[in-house]
Amino acid sequence: MRVLFTTLGSPSHGRAQLPLARAFAAAGHDVHVATTPPLVPVFEQDGIRVTACVGEFSPRAFITPELLEQASRLHPDSEAPQDTLGRVMPLAMSGPMARNLLERILPVAREFRPDLILRDGMDLSSCLIAELLGVPQLPTPSGAGNVVDPAEILPGLNAVRRERGLPAQDDPLSIIPHGRIDYVPAAFSFARYLPPSWSYRQAAAVDHWPVLPQWIVRLPTDRPLVFAALGTALPMIRQQAAAADEREQSPISLPDPVLVLRSMIEAARRLQECAVVVATSGLPADTDGLPPHVHITDRVPQPLLLESVDVFLTHGGFNSVRESLRTATPMAVLPQFGDQFANARRVQELGLGREVVDTTADGIAATVRETLTDASIQARVREARLAMLGLPEIDTAVTDLENIT
Numbered sequence: 180m181r182v183l184f185t186t187l188g189s190p191s192h193g194r195a196q197l198p199l200a201r202a203f204a205a206a207g208h209d210v211h212v213a214t215t216p217p218l219v220p221v222f223e224q225d226g227i228r229v230t231a232c233v234g235e236f237s238p239r240a241f242i243t244p245e246l247l248e249q250a251s252r253l254h255p256d257s258e259a260p261q262d263t264l265g266r267v268m269p270l271a272m273s274g275p276m277a278r279n280l281l282e283r284i285l286p287v288a289r290e291f292r293p294d295l296i297l298r299d300g301m302d303l304s305s306c307l308i309a310e311l312l313g314v315p316q317l318p319t320p321s322g323a324g325n326v327v328d329p330a331e332i333l334p335g336l337n338a339v340r341r342e343r344g345l346p347a348q349d350d351p352l353s354i355i356p357h358g359r360i361d362y363v364p365a366a367f368s369f370a371r372y373l374p375p376s377w378s379y380r381q382a383a384a385v386d387h388w389p390v391l392p393q394w395i396v397r398l399p400t401d402r403p404l405v406f407a408a409l410g411t412a413l414p415m416i417r418q419q420a421a422a423a424d425e426r427e428q429s430p431i432s433l434p435d436p437v438l439v440l441r442s443m444i445e446a447a448r449r450l451q452e453c454a455v456v457v458a459t460s461g462l463p464a465d466t467d468g469l470p471p472h473v474h475i476t477d478r479v480p481q482p483l484l485l486e487s488v489d490v491f492l493t494h495g496g497f498n499s500v501r502e503s504l505r506t507a508t509p510m511a512v513l514p515q516f517g518d519q520f521a522n523a524r525r526v527q528e529l530g531l532g533r534e535v536v537d538t539t540a541d542g543i544a545a546t547v548r549e550t551l552t553d554a555s556i557q558a559r560v561r562e563a564r565l566a567m568l569g570l571p572e573i574d575t576a577v578t579d580l581e582n583i584t
Contacts, residue, residue, distance in 0.1 A: 496519060
């Protein structure tokens with residue numbers, strides 16, 4: 180069987196798909212990934228065939244003033260700045276993004292002739308590619324796919340269908356005719372609009388042979404361990420924005436990740452009763468005069484470290500949330516953009532942690548302390564981990580999906 184994966188966004192999207200791609204390749208199927216240049220190394224390390232047909236890709240490049248105006252007409256009562264991206268993303272994903280991706284991915288798909296397409300949640304073009312080729316498609320775990328309302332996607336996607344000679348669809352859930360793939364059980368789902376799915380166990384580790392650095396191994400164990408991480412998406416978007424032509428700049432402003440990182444480090448200073456590890460994702464950080472309980476590093480093997488962390492101060496990306504559920508790690512969520520605000524609310528609603536509402540250094544530190552001392556959160560994350568461990572292993576997805584082709 181030939182299986183085409185499409186992967187967009189930050190490296191975390193590729194890391195979410197990699198265990199599934201490995202499983203299909205190990206079962207003897209022909210796997211091909213269509214992605215962006217920065218994500219190629221995620222798959223090449225496993226010898227999986229990759230085509231960087233999407234080029235440098237940023238969702239913000241498709242958000243125009245016209246789309247913002249249209250989104251405002253559809254949501255006249257929504258004024259919160261953090262909701263702006265959420266209002267406009269369904270229009271961008273189902274319109275200009277879908278058209279752009281269709282032009283880039285369809286030639287690869289026609290040459291590869293897949294029997295099955297497993298698409299990134301942001302990639303709606305592959306819904307239409309599957310319809311054009313007459314093959315099934317399913318979305319793989321993605322934060323954007325969790326929070327976008329299919330009813331808001333339908334009109335734009337139907338317009339692209341008409342342009343390609345495809346019949347329009349009446350059912351918003353026509354984007355998932357065979358269901359979707361998730362790594363969390365239904366009771367802990369973060370999908371706001373989508374029905375229960377094919378759910379499989381989150382891989383404990385994605386990288387080959389991850390090892391914690393010795394300086395972490397030697398951290399004191401007589402105090403709580405807090406891990407703070409900015410994630411990969413916001414720094415990547417910042418880099419893209421810095422390199423973009425002025426005409427390509429998005430009308431939507433996003434937080435400056437350097438300032439966010441500074442607030443996290445300042446909060447870490449205040450947590451003197453803890454040992455705090457802060458991962459910067461390679462962003463510049465002022466480390467002068469840091470107290471000895473704060474440790475700054477570019478990156479760490481996050482899934483491995485989370486096994487021993489008492490609280491995870493996270494941006495709330497869906498990959499980080501899933502990894503926290505897998506390791507029973509309480510979360511203090513400091514959302515920055517996109518689905519992260521919905522994820523933060525869902526974490527608190529499920530009792531898995533707290534959303535950081537006061538984003539000052541004092542407020543962040545206070546939320547971490549509240550999360551650390553709340554016994555109900557400790558019990559709830561253990562319940563979530565047991566539910567995660569009750570899911571079938573990712574390898575069983577191969578047989579399940581073989582049966583729908």
